[in-house]
Amino acid sequence: GTNLIDYIPEPQQPKLLRSLKEAFKYNRRTTCEVTGLSGDSKRWFNFSFGGPHGNAGVLTTTVVIREISDDKRAEEALRTSGEQFRDFATRLEAVREEERTRVAREIHDELGQALTALKLDLAWVHRKMTGSAEIRTKMNAMIAHVDDTIDRVRRISSELRPAILDDLGLIPAIEWQLSEFQKRTKIRTEMVSNADGVKLSSDASATIFRVVQEALTNVMRHADASK
Numbered sequence: 056g057t058n059l060i061d062y063i064p065e066p067q068q069p070k071l072l073r074s075l076k077e078a079f080k081y082n083r084r085t086t087c088e089v090t091g092l093s094g095d096s097k098r099w100f101n102f103s104f105g106g107p108h109g110n111a112g113v114l115t116t117t118v119v120i121r122e123i124s125d126d127k128r129a130e131e132a133l134r135t136s137g138e139q140f141r142d143f144a145t146r147l148e149a150v151r152e153e154e155r156t157r158v159a160r161e162i163h164d165e166l167g168q169a170l171t172a173l174k175l176d177l178a179w180v181h182r183k184m185t186g187s188a189e190i191r192t193k194m195n196a197m198i199a200h201v202d203d204t205i206d207r208v209r210r211i212s213s214e215l216r217p218a219i220l221d222d223l224g225l226i227p228a229i230e231w232q233l234s235e236f237q238k239r240t241k242i243r244t245e246m247v248s249n250a251d252g253v254k255l256s257s258d259a260s261a262t263i264f265r266v267v268q269e270a271l272t273n274v275m276r277h278a279d280a281s282k
Contacts, residue, residue, distance in 0.1 A: 064091035078104040159215035
């Protein structure tokens with residue numbers, strides 16, 4: 056002889072009433088989840104209203120109430136675990152980017168400078184040489200080899216963390232990456248973008264750039280593409 060709503064906390068009443076009305080309006084089973092009964096916010100209940108049926112012109116429905124506290128706790132634990140995993144993955148990727156940036160700068164600055172100095176020394180020796188043509192040929196080959204090594208160092212440094220990403224931003228970095236990809240693979244590339252005015256954080260830009268890099272790698276390995 057009492058009203059079901061009287062047992063439901065006031066903040067939870069609208070969704071219960073909405074579920075009840077939908078059961079009668081659409082003649083189908085509806086459900087909702089309610090907490091706070093008897094002031095206990097740690098317990099959850101599922102209210103399931105059956106489709107209405109008539110008797111002597113009066114429409115009635117049946118409600119099944121099932122406690123789902125354990126399910127809600129498991130759901131919350133899973134959600135929290137998922138958030139923690141995403142946070143961990145985000146921090147891990149940030150650390151990776153920092154390490155790539157540090158290594159790229161050290162390779163570019165330390166090794167690049169050392170190779171440049173070596174090239175200058177070889178060029179000086181070459182100018183002072185008065186030996187045979189064979190020695191001069193060998194010296195030219197050594198200088199060419201150093202030039203090639205300098206190019207490789209620059210490429211490795213750029214692949215680790217292109218300076219253009221930090222200096223000019225995401226769009227120019229992607230354009231540079233496409234250009235390098237086309238040179239290396241002979242696959243024609245074209246960039247279409249409407250994101251020139253978009254402002255992104257350094258982490259977001261780095262993440263998108265890595266996605267593009269991985270996509271291009273997959274194209275090169277698996278797509279058998281010409282464009």
